[in-house]
Each structure stands twice: as structure tokens, then as C-alpha cells.
Amino acid sequence: MEVKQFFGGIHVPHYKSFTEHKAIKEASLPEEIIIPLLQHTGAPNEPLVNVGDKVKAGQKIGATDKFVSAPVHASLSGTVTAIEPRPFITGQMIDSIVIAVDKNQDKLELANNDLDKVSKEDIINAVKEAGIVGMGGAAFPTAIKLSPPPDKKVDALIINGCECEPYLTCDHRLMLEKPAELLQGIKLLMKMLSVEEAYLCIEDNKDDAIEAVRQENDDPNIVLLRMPTKYPQGSEKHLVKAALDREIPSGGLPFDIGALIQNVGTCVAIYEAVKYNKPLIERVVAVTGQNLKDPQNLMVKIGTPLSHIIDECGGIVEEPAKVVVGGPMTGRAQETLNVPVVKGTTGVVVLPPDMALEDMEYSDCVRCCKCVEHCPMLLYPNQISIYCEAGMIEDALEWNTMDCIECGICAYVCPSKRPITQLVQRTKPLIRELLSKR
Amino acid sequence: MNDTHKFVVSSSPHIKSQDTVSNAMRDVFIALMPITLVSIYFFRFYAVLTIAVCLVTAVLTEILFKKLMHKKPQLHDWSALLTGLFVAMLFQATTPWYKAALATFIAVGIAKELAGGLGWNRFNPALFGRVALVILAPLYAYVNQWFQPLAIHLGPLDTITQATPLAMLRAGLEMPPISELFFAFPAGALAEVSPFALLLGAAYLFYRKHIGWRIPVSILATMIILTLITGENPVYHLVTGGIMIGAFFMATDWVTSPMTDKGKIIFGVAIGVLVVVFRVGFMITEGVAFAILIMNAFVPMIEKATSRPQFGKIKAVAVPMAEKK
């Protein structure tokens, strides 16, 4: 099928060779796990256990009756040692349940449901119970996403297997190693949403994954789309544009144009939740970067501290280093390794000293328009950066700062090294404030 | 592992391209090398002197103005040097050195630094400096008296006395063969001696993606069409005067050209029209410089009129509903 190209975007160096050919490996047992009560977009959970309690792997330990939320589970058996604020990947402190992990772990007790017999209700309940959130990084509760408002009809399901960020390979390996589970998950979603067709989008730098899924696929209604490799192909707006040639209106959401997007990791998690009643307690994390001795794709229990998986990969080679959770274009640099892997953690990238850029000195815009040429949202990042820098909120709004998806391209290409994305991030809350006053 | 590490923390993106402003400016400098060498070949020490004076003045002016404005000199971004070289290219080799120096001072000091520094200037600095001396000719004549004794005489150079081809064209004289004008013809400003050398430089800038096709192509195409209509030979117009350096190096200046794609075309067409009007209508030989500066003034207006709608605003989105069965 013909795939539409979107305007703008760039070809960033992939840096995927560190881990793209390494099979997913089970990470070793950490001594301690830290389960943040809030690791999704929405309301925080209340702890269901107390300090000193014994918990079993898979046991639900945090939940809330607020609508937009997803429960959390103990990913390993052990004893609760603390319920207290702990550092989180955003740099904030988040209330977390800390568990000392038992040396001997029992095997997880799993059901084995007949997928042909499950109803829509069963699917949504399983997804909700398993605490599944978007695993591509956004961490929006999946059960909510699967229940669009009644006036919005979803007619196309898009599965995001683009993984357009440099370095990251977790989705790539998952598609390659678990194509059957992925396809089962997609079928469950199609059933749940009563859609006829699903489009599985994979960038053409992952042809082995495309082939693996093609071999396994027996449903003509699951269409494989081979996408041109271009950042940010995996952005929801650009994916819908490329796959369906529909444009999400400014300020709108995918279901405004009848589309629903799920990440491949989420599909596998959905399959496991419906088939085995397995909660989301582990995920694939690409632990990678030039500055890591032995980069790996690890199957990591949620709550495992970064220090544990970095040790598992041979440790950091050279300092000063920069440790980024997520991809290098949009991820967050960490101050400490005592933060846990959570449901939305796609990768941990350890950058070497020469790439461990501080906020560098930047100069005035020379109007070269490289940012304008590449902005995938067709904005004028140069104007935006000038107004955001000067604190001219009204003008920043006028130049559509709110439409910025913070993809980082403008700051990447700018020869004056202007921190445009950062300026936007700083200004958006101010604009929201202004709008709320109107 | 405990936290004995010191990590670098900054905001995304965590990787950056290798492009820098100084690399880009240096590339433009490199692109000007062919024409510089050809002009030095023809005009020998005259050319060397003019260029050297402009480069030195440019650097000193930047240092002076940055000091006055309490800023750090940005010499490493090459932009002062580049402006200096551009100014030199716009003068004839026999121009008194102090005239070239004065133009450079105006270009770097007034057109650029006083406007707020690189990125904030509305007008192309080199053209501004050059045209300032044309407009301020009476004043310059006055200044000239004091400086006359400082003039440096480098001895005779026969090529220099020739009338410039554009003046010959305007006067209706018999023209040298086009091929000679295109490859190398020693008359006029330094930048006018070889359209071919300028095209080589422009090709390099294209290759390095520093300039786009829109501005130069629309300038040249407009000129060709208009000169054909007025019954002149377009080829002569393209190979004479400052049109090549104007279209490929001056009008494409990042800072002073429109940032929108459509705007670039409007900008180019307007410059083409103005050049022809000046040349054919008013017999002004500095037409290119005037045309570009005039259009520089209109850039914000052009940008406003041609800015593109952001993603999601391109067309009204019809929501395709699934047929309910």
C-alpha cells in the first residue's frame, strides 16, 4: 500500500547497531524494587499494602477509583520496606512502594483463557486489571484510550512499530521475537473496537521485523505498512497522516478523525493480560549507548532501579556521562541512577562525554530556516524561540507554540544551537495560564 | 552501584547536529575563493590591497562596536570577515583604500552591529555599506579631500582603465564576446570579473545546503523574461554587473531574505523586476544593490503574507465515519 510522506522531519543517525541484533535477555533479580504509585498520565494510586507486608509477584499493590488511572502490581515477591517519596524519571519525587526482593521467586500463576470465547467486556476488564498503559513512552492508561466517547467512532486501528527515536530497539526486538503474540494482541484490539482493519506501521530500517510479522500474519485485515525511516515517523499525528492520509486537527486527538493508535509493546501486553491474566509487571528496555560496556535488550521487572540494569550491562565506561531515559530526541537526562524502570520506559541511553552536552552557549537566530524546513508541525520554530526567549507570551501563542510536539528537531538542526524545544516547554504552561484567563 | 557518579543533566534533545554558524560562514568564505582568486589574477596588488583593507577594517569595526555595546566580540563566527570580503568584492580594484574601508565600517558597524548584531540586521550589511557611499557621494567627496594624500599608488595596470561591460551595454557600445564575459573579463568590480567563478562558488553552497534555488532562480528567470519583453539580449544582462553575486550570494543571505518558501519566490521576482527597471528604465548600474536592499525592507511584510498554516490547519478535516452495518 502507498504510504504518504509527511512534510518536514529529518534523518537522524540511528545509533541502533548497539542492540538491534541482540536477543531480549531476562535481567537478573534486583535486591530492591521501587514501584511508583503514579507512573501513568492521570490520578495517582493509593497503596493497598502496608510496610512489613509480604507481597507476591503479580499482586495488586496500588489502585484508585479515579477514572483516568491504572493500578500497579508487585513485579516480584518480597517484603514492603517503605512507602515514601522516591526520585522519579521526571526529576520529581513520587510516592513509591519499596519492596525488598526475596531470593527465591515462585513462578507466576497464570490462567489460560480461550481467546475465541472472550467478550469485549472481558478484554477491557483484563486490560484495566493488568494496569496496562501506553508503552511507547506516553503512559496513558490503555483502558481509557480504548473507550472513546460515544460520539467518536473509531474506524481504523493503527499499531505503531516505527520506533523512530535513535538508539531504541525494544519494539524492534519485540516484533522480531514475539510476532505471534503481537498479532494476537492486535486481533483482540480489533474485536474490542469492532474495527475492520488494522495497520501495523514499521519503518523500513527494520525489515527483519517486517518479515517476521509477515510470516506469522494470517489475517488480510491486518495490513503491514513499510514506512520510510524518518524522524518523527512514530509521532501519532505523523503516523496517522502517513498511514491514512488523515490530519489530526490542531489541538485535536486521533479519535477526532476516527483513528486509534497503539504501540506494539502495548499490544503484546494486552494479549498477555487477556490470555493469561498477566499484569504488566515487566517490559523490554533497550539499555544502550556508546558509553555502556555491553549494551543489551533486557526484559526488566517494573521497579528495577537503573543502577541495577546498567551494572548488568557492564557499567558506564567513561565519565562524565549522560544517562537518558527514553530516546535521545525527547527523553530525560537523569541526575541519579536510583530511579526505577516504569511501564513507559522504552530505553536507557548512556551517552559518552563528547556527546554529554550540557546546556550549551547559544547565539542569536541567524534566520537560516533549517528549523522551518524540518519542523514536522510546519511551525516557525525560529520565531517561536525568539518570542519564548523574550517572554512574549501573546506572540508565542500567535505563532502556534501550542501545536509544537516537542520533537526536538529544531534544536537538533539549529546552527546557533538555540534550545528551542526547551524554551517551548518552559513557555507552554505560561500560555495555558494566559488562555485560562481569557 | 551507588551514586558517586556525576551526570550531565540538560533538556532534550540530547543529540545535536554538527552544523554551526561558523561552519556555514566559513563555507560561504570558501565559496567566494574562486572569484577572489580570479580578481587577484587580473588586478594583482590592487585587488589584494582592497581585500586586505576590507578584512582588517571589518574585524576592527566589530571589536570596536562590540566593546562600545559591552558585548563579547564574535569573531569566531566568521561573519565580520565575510562581510569585509563581500564589501571588497563590490568595489573596483582601483578604488581608494579609504573608500573601501569606510564602506566596510558602515557595513559592519552600522548595518550590522548597531542593528543588534548578526541575525537582527534587516539589510544586507555589505550592500548597505556599498550603497551608503553612492548615496552619500557629496559627503564622501568632502571626506575624500582629507584622505587624498593617503592614497596608495601601485603603479599602472592597463586592464583597469576599461569601461565596465554593463556601462558599455548601457552606452550601446559593441560588446566583447559573451564567452569572455562569462569566464573572465577584467573590468568592473572585483565580483564582476567572472560569473563562472561565482557559479562555482554558488554550486558549492547548494551542495552544502546553505542556499536554496528559489531566490536565485526567480531573480534570473524574471530578468530573462523582462529583458526579452523590452527587446534586450538577456544573456548580456546576466553576465554583466553585479547580478551573479547579487542573485546567488547577496539575495540569498539568511538573515535578510524571507523565511517562507513562497516569500522567497516573491522576493526573487520583485528583485528581478527592480533590477530590470533600474537598468533599462533609469540606466543605473548599481541596480542590483538597490533592488536587493529595497526588497530587504519588505521581508517582514512578505513573511507575514506568506506564512504557512501549521499541521492540522492545512485543510478542513472531514471526519470519515465508518458505515454502520
Ligand code: SF4
Ligand atoms: S520541537 Fe516543536 S517547533 Fe521544534 S521542530 Fe518539533 S514540532 Fe517543530
Ligand code: SF4
Ligand atoms: S535553525 Fe536556529 S538559526 Fe536557523 S532559523 Fe531556526 S532558530 Fe534561527
